[in-house]
Amino acid sequence: MKVRGEQTLPLEPTAAWELLLNTDALAQAIPGCEGLVPLGPDEYQMKMKIAVASIQGLFAGKVRIADRNPPNSYRLHIEGQGKLGFVRGSGLLSFSPDATGTRITYEGEVQVGGLIASVGERMLDVTTKMMIGHFFNNLAQQAHH
Amino acid sequence: MATTTPTTPTKVQLKVGQRLRRQEDPRLITGTATYVDDIKKPGTLYAAILRSPHAAARIQALRTEAAAQAPGVHAVFTGADVEGVGPVPCAAALPGLRVPKHTILATNRVYYVGHPVAVVVASDRYLAADALDLIEVDYDPTTAVADPEKALAAGAPAVHPEWPDNIAFTQNTVYGDPNKAFAAADVVVKQRIVSQRLIPTAMETRGVVAEWSPGDKQLTIYSSTQIPHLLRTQLAIMLGLPENHLRVITPEVGGGFGSKLNVYAEEALVGFVSMRVNKPIKWIEGRREAFQVTIHGRGHVDYVEMAAKKDGTITGMKIKIIQDLGAYHQLLGPLIPTLSVLMLPGLYNFHDAEANVFGVFTNAAPTDAYRGAGRPEATHCVERIVDILAAKLKMDPTEIRRKNFPAKDAFPFTTATGLAYDSGDYAKPLDKAMQIVDYRALRARQAEARKQGRLMGVGISTYGEICAFGPSPATPAGGWESATVKVEPTGKVTVMTGASPHGQGQETSFAQLAADAFGVPMDDVVVLHGDTAVVQYGIGTFGSRGTAVGGTAVHLALQDLRAKCTKFAAHAMGVSPDEVSFEGGIFTSPKTAKTVTFQEVALEAYVCRNLPPGVEPGLLVTRFFEPSNFAFPFGAHIAVVEVDRDTGEIRIERYVAVDDCGKVINPLLVDGQVHGGVAQALGQAIFEEAVYDEYGNLVTGELMTYAIPKAHHVPEIETERTETPSPVNPLGVKGVGEAGTIGCSPALVNAVVDALAPLGVTHIDMPMTPQKVWRLIQERSQA
Amino acid sequence: MIPQSFEYSAPESVSEALRLLGSVENSRVLAGGQSLIPMMKLRLSGPAHVIDLGRIAELHYIAQTNGSVRLGAMSTHNQVAVSETLRRSCPLLAEVAGRIGDPQVRNLGTIGGSTAHADPAADYPAALQALRAQIRLVGAGRERTVSAEDFFLDAFTTALGEGEIVYEVIVPADAPGLGSAYVKLQQPASGFAVAGVAAQVAVSGGQISVARVGITGVGAKSYVAQAVENALTGRPATAATLAAASRLAAQGVEALNDLYAQADYRTHLAEVATRRALEQALALAR
Secondary structure: OEEEEEEEEOHHHHHHHHHHOOOOHHHHHHEEEEEEEEEEEEOEEEEEEEEOOOOEEEEEEEEEEEEEEEEOEEEEEEEEEOEEEEEEEEEEEEEEEEEEEEEEEEEEEEEEEEEEHHHHHHHHHHHHHHHHHHHHHHHHHHOOO | OOOOOOOOOOOOOOOOOOOOOOHHHHHOOOOOOOOHHHOOOOOOEEEEEOOOOOOOOOEEEOOHHHHOOOOOEEEEEEEHHHOOOOOOOOOOOOOOOOOOOOOOOOOOOEEOOOOOEEEEEEEOOHHHHHHHHOOOOOOOEOOOOOOOOHHHHOOOOOOOOOOOEEEEEEEEEEEOOHHHHHHHHOEEEEEEEEEEOOOOOOOOOOEEEEEEOOOOOEEEEEEOOHHHHHHHHHHHHHHOOOHEEEEOOOOOOOOOOOOOOOOHHHHHHHHHHHHHHOOOOEEEEEEHHHHOOEEOOOOOEEEEEEEOOOOOOOEEEEEEEEEEEOOOEEEEEEEEHHHHHOOOOOOOOOEEEEEEEEEOOOOOOOOOOOOOHHHHHHHHHHHHHHHHHHHHHHHOHHHHHHOOOOOOOOOEEEEEOOOOEOOOOOOHHHHHHHHHHHHHHHHHHHHHHOOOOOEEEEEEEEEEEOOOOOOOOOOOOOOEEEEEEEOOOOOOOOEEEEEOOOOOHHHHHHHHHHHHHHHHHHHHHEEOOOOOOOOOOOOOOOOOOOHHHHHHHHHEEEHHHHHHHHHHHHHHOOHHHOEEEEOOOEEEEOOOOEEEHHHHHHHHHOOOOOOHHHHOOOOEEEEEEEOOOEEEEEEEEEEEEEEEOOOOOOEEEEEEEEEEEOOOHHHHHHHHHHHHHHHHHHHHHHHOOOOEOHHHHHOOOOOOOOOOOOHHHHHEEEEEEEEOOOOOOOEEOOOOOOOHHHHHHHHHHHHHHHHHHOOOOOOOOOOOOOOHHHHHHHHHHHH | OOOOOOEEEOOHHHHHHHHHHHHHOOOOEOOOOOOOOHHHHHHOOOOOOOOOOOHHHHHOOEEEEEEEEEEOOOOEEEHHHHHHHHHHHHHHHHHHHHHOOHHHHHHHHHHHHHHHHHHOOOHHHHHHHOOOOEEEEOOOEOOOEEHHHHEEEEOOEEEOOOOOOOEEEEOOOOEEEEEEEEEEEEEEOOOOEEEEEEEEEEEOEEEEEEEEEEEEEOOOOOEEEEHHEEEEEHOEEOOOHHHHHHHHOOOOOOOOOOOOHHHHHHHHHHHHHHHHHHHHHHHOOO
């Protein structure tokens, strides 16, 4: 599944870039994230608790940052698996200044497998968008603080 | 045996030909039928199967300890534990066929989503399901390919690493001189036509109960299957058990449609587990599991070409069939597209053709026989391309068909692909269907609708099919069928058929045959089937063979038994057998004016007070019927539709099905078969498609996303018949189980294309979802 | 299709249900079970404790009180569909209820459960938005009333707080002369709305005096089609007005995307369903 979109953060590009690479900020912003534990340079172990509608599930996985091009772009790789299935995603985040701060555009691909892929077709698009939305809203809230 | 003088003879109404309600229905309607899940053995353990979430992956590690120690768990088995069990069989003996080793549990790789990896047995199904969650598998996913055309492309991932081209087999067949026919043609039309992957969706999912009896070393398998005897033979081979130590019982089967014409990994697995843990084991497939692992149907991409003269005379046909076989072969999978090749000419009289079949591996569930099995795909192609040809030549679709039918005195008619069509009069059902819809008035109404900008269409399909499978040399495991008929001392009749009816209604139609043979009421007849310890070896029910082959075996046994009864009666009346007439359960000797009843004969055959010389006691006959040919039903279906320009929705205004399945034993059963078949084809035409995403996930994974037609989606189906007896069997019957699925889809698609023709649309692939139709209208309206 | 094990309680009063909800970890409220039970059977949802509201008599009622109809949360879709009170005072809600799922679903599913679940394609929300319904929520020692517009926040996301349940839904009785209609284009497998439009129209002197439109199935949440309503109100009650207004059905809405209907098609269906619903409602307006 392809995902793309953009969000604006009320920060200068450099500050936005730093926020999006700050593991505490990321941990707070990723919906359901129960912490990021460094595994190596730019690689973290992650536990996530997903709760959408009555669906609940724990995912364990990794977050990896690659292709750093400060403060313009980097690539984010996420993978996780749990009883509900597995998710693998990779996307390029690009930062550019705009009137109110920084426009962050993201473009990537999410692969979903297992139970959620076989029964969740109707929900997948809307819940993916919702979680991306939550992620950026959470970041935006942090930016305001 | 006492003989009496006849009273006034009453005219006996025969049961054959009557519209009788099904003997089976009361137990089905009142919920007293016994399905596999109703089998309850004391001490039963429940099996749950861990399945791969990946379409392609290496298994790096598999940890089952936690599951094995979970509450209520008796055992966990993985691929390594079942190495001694033979592979899931494929009976397709095609030259050069590549057959992947199909173990009952995955070993070091998984090839499709749903691939079984481990089995847990626990004291109840909840604990078994809980324990599945405790098995840890480390998968190393590899790239999957689930689209057959992509699988054929250069650089595609290999489904089986040993065969990087993903080709399981190819078959090239040339009939006559197609190149010459195409070169000489006035017109050639071409179309890529898809018959999409479908999920059979029997109301009852599969299920197995296995009970190992260690004392007498007998394994009893209850399975929801169409082929109890073939299953027994194959399971004996897989499990290494002597065949006579294995009993297969088929209780009530809640729908098969070909999906249970198979030997599945789980049938052997559950048997294996029962033998290992010494307990009865039950496994009932979930709906999501059924969607992922029970065979799928169709899965064709066809490139079709037709050559013709200016006047519409068809002169040749070419087809390239790309058959999506999935990751493994099930019992007959690779054979199915070869049936499409045989059926390619449809009802048309031409003799030059070429077919190229590519059987392709994909990371998806195996495909195999699904109601129609290869013939709907072929019929869809020929009936579509004939319409495309008619449109190109500006001919009426009924005219072009009529022009190319063989004459009714040309039978047996040898087709381009070498089949000998047994009997036919193809214009007859077409005439009748046209008369029912008032074809001329309908076209006038369509012209009027078009003037108003409405998208109304009329679709014709004149289909033929191969039924009554079949002569043994043309089938992988014997094409005959068996019947035993015994008359009990009290005059009750027991019919044991080797066919394994599972919804077709043969407990009724075979009872009709028996009731007429002995002049007894329907309720005096019991039809037994589906238990290898009770019924003599048989082949099973599939390929519209139950009545034409199985029914004929019953008929032959009945004839023999009646002849024997006649000997008893003649002896009692003191005449020779050829001096005895029989009607309504009474043997009469006109010469001596004496009678004996069938019941009196039955008793005498067992008490033997006055045994006729040279006649053995008892009334039991077993017959095997080997058909000399297939039977070839045909018909004409007409659909009238209107397309909603705003939404792309299709409204079916009328659906007329005129079918010729030869002689009819019970018109109610025939109507029921046509209704069901049309509903399933309508599902293919408009709603259904098994969709795998680019990673090999079956995203139409349950009934919330995979749309089977509901009652309110199905229009009133107007059924009519013509009756052209088959010379292949003494009953004159052909077969009707698949007629609806074969005849209907092209009628609907032709109707929708006809509706959209003013926009320049010449083809649409199935399923014709509103979105797809709407997009087509958008594109064409802008063009 | 086998759920994980869970504790089960069937309290007989709302206060007892709220007490349980506040005291048991990882509990879920079960109303008609038409969404929760399938998710549990698929093991997508594994609550430790299920609190079944089915035995709470005080949640079963459909009653008219001055100018509005109040529906207890446990009113089943079928009870709503056949309610004489609603047929008389708010036929739109009855019509929508009668279009949900199939008879089995309608005999078990409830208005409170559907509302709390907030499926983006559920039928009720279209009517609740069009009707400007109020939803009364109760928690331990507190209660509040939220408008439908403020209640549905996102896909499967509502204003329902921790420890709260939907107690009742309150819809206004129709003013005289209102015509109403629900048009639903549905996914044939699930029966869920791909575009479901509930509309109410009143006409005065040839002009549209009242226009209320609620839409479900199109976006992540149901919504009041404000732009459509604005384009109707005060305009001549003509086909052209309806057609022009319907074009605004999905304005500003990011349409859902799935196999059956991609976003552009869904957006288009929103327009078609809106136009048809308005036409039908107008025909019934007096």
